Amino acid sequence: MRLLQSILALTLAASSATAVPSESIKRREISARGQRVDTKYFHEPGGDNELGHYDIRYFKQKVPYEEHRPALQHLIRSYLTTFRSLGVETWLAHGTLLGWWWNGRIMPWDYDLDVQVSAQTLYYLGNNLNRTTHEYNYFDPISGKPMKKEYLLDINPHHSEITRGDGQNVIDARWIDLSNGMFIDITGLAERDSHSPGVWSCKNFHKYRTTELYPMRETEFEGVPATIPYSFDYILTDEYGHKSLVTTQWAGHRWEPELKEWIKIPKDDEKKEEDKEQKA
Incomplete structure (x- = not known):
């Protein structure tokens, strides 16, 4: 696995290792009633599925539907180009990998993105790049003017723990948009069980064999170079089922094969589709 390579020229992002003062892990004292200690490092505003996808430290307000996909596009483009420039291996995972399978883009109903790294890479990031900010430069598609955004790479101090623990720290790190959270x-991923060599897993019980992950495949996602696991089709069907690769209507959107795009279904049409399914 590669960790450090010669720095590649960036086309969309420029990284700066500006250290951000570390924050203490929030903890609560165990009360007389025996409440458990809050060991969770990353916190979200909560309340609903959408509010569960913002970092509470940088959250201001919900990003509207029309704006959240472009914001996610900047997130993944900045992340992938920055990691590639640093020679750090990372690959698409979960719903983000599924979006790649359909059309190489983020699915419009997604609120966050998922990537994976090896435990060795995570250790390197924690020791060398934790709490660093990275600048991302791009051109506004409407005005054509140069724009700039800033992102934080934050490594969970619990990342080196082998087991799931109390389940509050299954996310090892985050790449955070400082403007909206x-x-x-x-x-x-690590070989956590000495009795099962060649089986890699995260703290949330997703398991992969070495031959399913490697050799990694080079591709593109949202217009920038990206990496995906070798057996991406098996990984997707194992996690989401075969229907995930053929279902053409989901979460209020319809797949349009001519456009190769998921299109939001108007509310009236969505209601008609639901009524039709109930009568069938």
């Missing part, structure tokens, strides 16, 4: 979840 949106993030990419980063999880580390």
Whole structure:
């Protein structure tokens, strides 16, 4: 696995290792009633599925539907180009990998993104790049003017723990948009069971064999170079089922094969589709 390579020229992002003062892990004292200690490092505003996908430290307000996909596009482009420039191996995972399978883009109903790294890479990031900010430069598609955004790479101090523990720290790191709190979840894979060599897993019980992950495949996602696991099709069907690769209507969106895009279904049409399914 590669950790450090000669730095590649960036086309979309420029990284700066500006250290951000570390924050203490929030903990609560165990009360007389025996409440458990809050060991969770990353916190979200909560309340609903959407509010569960912002980092509470940088959250201001919900990003509207029309704006959240472009914000996620900047997130993944900045992350992938920055990691590639640093020679750090990372690959698409979970729903983000599924979006790649359909059309190489983020699915419009997604609120966050998922990537994975090896435990060895995670250790390197924790020791060398934790709490660093990275600048991302791009051109506004409407005005054509140069724009700049800033992102934080934050490594969970619990990342080196082999077991799931109390389940509050299954996310090992995040790439966070400092302007709105949106993030990419980063999880580390390791051979956690000495009795099962060649089986890699995260703290959330997702398991992969070495031959399913490697050799990694080079591709593109949202217009920038990206890496995916070798057996991406098996990994997707194992996690989401075969229907995930053929279902053409989901979460209020319809797949349009001519456009190769998921299109939001108007509310009236969505209601008609639901009524039709109930009568069938």
